Amino acid sequence: MKYLKPWWSDGGGLLHLTILLSLAGLRLDVDLDLYLLLPPPTLLWDELLLAGGPTSSAYALSPFPASGGWGRADQLHPKGREPDPEAEPEGRLLREVRALGVPFIPRTRVDAWLVHSVAAGEADGAHGLLGAAAAASSAGGVGASVDDSSQAAPGDGGDPRAAASSPLAAGEEEKAPAEPTAQVLDAGGHANQENEVLRERHEAVDHSSQNVENEQRVSAQEKSLPQKNEDESKIADKPDWEAEKTTEPRNERSLNGTETAFSLEDLFQMLSSQPENSLEGISLGNTFLGSINDGMNSSTHNVNFSQAISHDVNLHEAMLLCPDNTFRREPVARTSQPQESFLQLNSHTTTPEQTLPGTNLTGFLPLVGSQMRNLTSQDLLHDLDINIFDDINLMSLATEGFDPMEVSHLFEEPDSDSGLSLNSSHNSTSVTKSNSSRSVCEGAAGCSSDLESLSHHDLEGAVGGYYPEPSKLCHMDHRSDSGFCGDLAFQHIYHNHTYHLQPSALDSTSRSFSWHGKSQKVSKYLNDTDRNLSRDERRAKALHIPFSVDEIVRMPVDSFNNMLSRHYLTDLQVSLIRDIRRRGKNKVAAQNCRKRKLDIILNLEDDLCNLQAKKEILRRERAQYNKAINTMKQKLHDLYHDIFSRLRDDDGRPVNPNQYVLQCSQDGSVLIVPKELATSGHKKENRKGKRK
């Protein structure tokens, strides 16, 4: 049995924690006790271990072992029983952190992991961070360095810091083998160990292909996991989009693990190198959007910053897949903490019930990555819809004149309108802002202490305006479940990014518009201007409608109604939205109608030309026929007189054509008949014909 070393076991861990917290300037009013109370996110792997699955040799990664060291979670915290934080070494950490007066205390596992990652990465270099990140991504999202068996076992009561070696050393010796991703990430120095671990796993699952490539085995293992693990089978039962998010990213990370490590390190180097403006130093717009663009352009190098911070997803997954769910808070408690709204907004990749409670502001970094890791091509579009812009909101908060005290104040005062101060932050603490980042911030600055203010920011993002009366505008149901909030956030944030397009642009955009593909909105949004807004757009801006006009118009009926029902909108807003939709629909209908009318007119003109041509042809034919008829009449007349000129009666005198007519009988003989008889005979024949 091998145990993982606690991240704080590194002597520099706490120092780096302090550094990070200081440079971040954040105070996230963390209840570390709660954080420490959370059961380890390793139950997934514990389940695998207990099930004798392929991870039987995997290390359980837990940042919350009872002994203060990384250890087997099942030995650390019996399922369903929460450890006493004060009785555990973590309490010392908490006390030390508090004693240092650090304004930032990780509240959540994500925070802790983030801090830990930075600490490990700075202490160990890129590799340490890489290993931690890899382990985090692989073993349930908790970055960890693997200690050898000599490390203090859980529950032995040893001081983890005293017993710990550097995470790097531990990581160098034994990379967290909980998932192949870690080996892929650290393939440089641990090929043998990787193979060993993989071999063990394959033996455990009686896998036939032991000689295949590591990647092949990795993929095979990953494919076999859902079949052997009950928890993962739940993932398979999820909808496709959800299943993809829970399964695909592993391959993604495996493929891009190296880039992930670099990006992650770069991220935190930026953090470290710019203490005062650390968060601003992260060119969110560039990094984030760059990742988006990369993801859209290429599926191979798409994940930059996003992937680097994506490991938290496994933390999510591991926690979410925790069978006993002891770490979850009750929904009531969840709703009682407004700051969790951000979590809910950020947890779309999971089911509403799977949201990670307590994820605070710092959680947005990994969460961004969690959604971005899949954003390779098509998935990017969908994930953008649901998740990314939520994260933009959060990250933009960091880049937009981020005032840590203000933010902490936001978190402390859920009902205040302090979220609106984010507007003022545009010209307050922000040193320099690129246009792009500013656009992002304006469009998606949705981080506030409560959902209401969040919605206001989203409104701002949607309409690019301000909030003269924020409390009267859009209201979001933060009392509803997290899924609601997630979807809500997805909707209004997603709406942000086509909003200021000119009608033509909107039209052109909307033609390629897909409810599952909105990546264009990112770049469109960056070019956002208030110029040439239509009347409805201005109206929407005035009322802070959190949706784009184009979207309001083009949204399917069901989606439209669903959208209205899911948002707390004033009657005025609803009325305006319906008017916008009606006018937009009618505008399109009028355009279609006119086009159709023009088409009809053109068709009629064409028909008229064709008919005139046909008429002319017929007229000419008629003239020709009449001419032929006249010719034949003339010939017949000539022939008639020629015949009579040659006829002689019994006396040898010429026959008068005025008294006689030629009559052809049925047998072909020609008779000379007096006209009286001929006319009477014709009458009789006519009568017979009429009788017949």
Add this chain to the structure above:
DNA sequence: GGTGCTTGTCATCTG
């Protein structure tokens, strides 16, 4: 300023 065209909007009809 008048004119014709385009476009948006409203009212009404239609399926």
Add this chain to the structure above:
DNA sequence: CGCAGATGACAAGCA
């Protein structure tokens, strides 16, 4: 009956 689309009529904007 409600709704979305179609369409006639009107007005505004523009060249």
